[in-house]
Amino acid sequence: MNNENQKEADILDDEEEGIGLFPSWNWLYLSVVVYTTLLIGLLYLFTVFLDYSAP
Amino acid sequence: MSLLDWSVFAVYFGAVLAVAYSQSRKNVGVEGYFLANRRLPWGAIGLSVMATQASAITFIGTTGQAFENGMEFIQVYLPQPLVMVLLCVLFVPFFYRAKVYTAYEYLENRFDAKTRSLTSFLFLVSRGMAAGIVLYAPAVVLSVIMSWDETVTILIMGVVTVLYTMMGGITAVIWTDVLQMLMMFAGIAVALVVLFGALPQEVALGDVVYIGGIQQMWTSIDLSWDPTNTYTLWSGLIGGFFLALAYFGCDQSQVQRYLTAKSLKQSRLALIFNAFLKVPMQFAILAIGVLLFVFYHFERPPLIFNPAETALVQDSSQAQEFARLEVEHQATHELRKKATxxxxxxxxxxxxxxxxxxxxxxxxxxxxALRSDSKQLVQEVRGASSNDVNYVFPSYLVKYVPAGLLGLMIAVIFAAAMSSLDSELTALSSATIVDFYQRYFRREASSQHYLMASRVATLFWGVLASGFALYAGQLGSLIEAVNRVGSYFYGSLLGVFLLAFLVKRANGNGAFAGLLAGMLAVFVVSETTDLSFLYYNVVGALVVVAVGTLWSLGRSQGAEVSG
Incomplete structure (x- = not known):
């Protein structure tokens, strides 16, 4: 039972601690969302500006 | 292939077996065989997650698709980073805390045995046959392009993969996946560099981009709202999101990977690693296809990329018409080259x-248009439609890639197939033993007994996959049926897990009824509408959650009234 409690505590610690440059997991998740938005934006720019089809 | 190519090939197989052997000794008991005793680092798991998803068809099919239609396929992959975040927030903590061996085992803890058994059974049926296709698809292409015996190609891939998977379990699988994924990265880089180097000297990178742009090959985003079209931003973001969530969150071949991590943090980091790398990798693979399109402005491409189909038409009554198309194709290519x-x-x-x-x-x-006409001839001769998209990239490799690098690229195709097959074998084996054998037949036995049973299960699935691959050529539309059946229940499977995580009052009967209703709804939608298959997963998941919730609430209220 103690092991179970310890494991649960480890999991909670895991969720609260910082990850590298990011102060928390939520900031890391937010960076993924921003990254995805930037990717879509970049691909949209490709679509618009690299279209040289004849008029 | 030259001696140098064969040597590269031999080094690849030697390295795979050496890595598998060195890692296999670190496993302890059945937990070691299926979960690597929960001690693997995130980097290895992250690469294994990527390698499992990237099959040989990713290389040979996706490049061919980009050659034909440009970058539009990338839209299906765009929601994957967001899916990884949702997995980290919702799915992984539930699995990790439950300390389960399989994703479906969690469903018995949350619901009941019948929900667990049905979901696990559906996984076994679909993945068991899909494992055969993983072997068959590259083998048939390589047999045509390299003139290798299809049976030998299937057996080499199948036997080696089964051998190291049986020997080292998930630890060997994940570390060989790391090697295989690094080879795939190298293969992508080599293909891009070699293709660019093969262009005429006066063609610069800007020219490549410009030539591709004339045929809108860089068009990556389609904002039109057409749910029958798979390749729009909305189909990708909505349908692709549910598909990826079902695959990474409910398919044992992926869930098993992040259950091997030494902590919850390591599991999550492995997925975040994929969130950042997957789309750029897919972009690079598609860019190979576009570069091929540009390359064939300067070198004449085959009219039909599948040499077997070409030979078939040339030996038929349509030979003269095909020869006329060839001459016209040659002349038009020369004109286009000059104009370019x-x-x-x-x-x-x-x-x-x-x-x-x-x-x-x-x-x-x-x-x-000439390609369409020649494909029409193939269809008339064969009695079945021609699809040579999987042959575009391999036929280029054989004809233009220098000795040594050809061996590397063929080894990369093998690596892609084997890294998917090994993951499926460990997943199938774990579901068989944990969800059925241990659950229903031998509840109490020694770890040694379960370990032996697990190895036998791995061998069983390996033999079945290889057998299916050997006869797949004669099964015709059954392969299509396997893929279709898979799409019927994938979303429904996701719905059961969403019900488990999100609806506290949901119960086992509700989940079971929801699962059946979800599969039925997907069947009806697929038969009566033109909706893109990507949306099947949305329909399945939402119907399961809705029916499962209503059923659970209705029954519990009924029980309260009668109580």
Whole structure:
């Protein structure tokens, strides 16, 4: 039972601690969302500006 | 292939077996065989997650698709980073806390045994046959392109993969996946560099981008709202999101990977690693296809990329018509090549490019029409439609890639197939033993007994997959049926897990009824509408959650009233 409690505590610690440059997991998740938005934006720019089809 | 190519090939197989052997000794008991005693680092798991998803068809099929239609396929992959975040927040903590061996085991803890058994059974049926296709698809392409015996190709891949998976379990699988994924990265880089180097000296990177742009090959985002079209941003973001969530969150071949991590943090980091890397990798693979399209402006492409189909038409009553198309194709290609070089010259001199662009575009359309006509001939001779998209990249490799690198690229195709197959074998084996054998037949036995049973299960699935692959050529539309059946229940499976995580009052009967209703709804939608298959997963998941919730609430209220 103690092991179970310890494991649960480890999991909670895991969720609260910082990850590298990011102060928390939520900031890391937010960076993924921003990254995805930037990717879509970049691909949209490709679509618009690299279209040289004849008029 | 030259001696150098064979040597590269032999080094690849030697390295795979050496890595598998060195890692296999670190496993302890059945937990070691299926979960690597929960001690693997995130980097290895992250690469294994990627390698499992990237099959040989990712390389040979996706490049061919980009050659034909440009970058539009990338839209299906765009929601994957967001899916990884949702997995980290919702799915992984539940699995990790439950300390389960399989994703479906969690469903018995949350609901009941019948929900667990049905979901696990559906996984076994679909993945068992899909494992055969993983072997068959590259083997048939390599047999045609390299003139290798299809049976030998299937057996080499199958036997080696089964051998190291049985020997080292998930630890060997994940570390060989790391090697295989690194090879795939190298293969992508080599393909891009070699293709670019094969272009005429005066063609710069900007010219490549420009030539591709004339046929809109860089068009990556389609904002139109058409749910029957798979390749729009909305189909990708909505349908692709549910598909990826079902695959990474409910398919044992992926869930098993992040259950091997030494902590919850390591599991999450492995998924975040994929969130950042997957789309750029897919972009690079598709870019190979677009580069091939540009390359074939300067070298004449085959009219049909599948040499077996070409030979079939040339030996038929349509041979004369095919020869006429060949001559016209050659002449049109020469005209397009000349116009392309003239356009590049005009571009360097700052002249007006409009008339050259128009000419090249017209020649592109003519060449495309000639390809359609020749495919029509193939269809008439074969009695089945021609699809040579999987042959575009391999036929280029064989004809243009220098000795040594050809061996590397063929080894990469093998690595892609084997890294998917090994993961499926461990997943199938774990579901068989944990969800059925241990659950229903031998509840109490020694770890040694379960370990032996697990190895036997791995062998069983390996033999079944290889057998299916050997006979797949004669099964015809059954392969299509396997893929179709898979799409019927994938979303429904996701719905059961969403019900488990999100609806506290949901119960086992509700989940079971929801699962059946979800599969039925997907069947009806697929038979009565033209909706893109990507949306099947949305329909399945939402119907399961809705029916499961209503059923659970209705029954519990009924129980309260009667109580």
């Amino acid at each position: 070089l003239s356009l590049l010259e005009a571009r360097r001199n700052g002249e007006n490019l409009q008339s050259w662009r128009r000419q090249i575009s017209q020649y592109d359309q003519q060449l495309s």
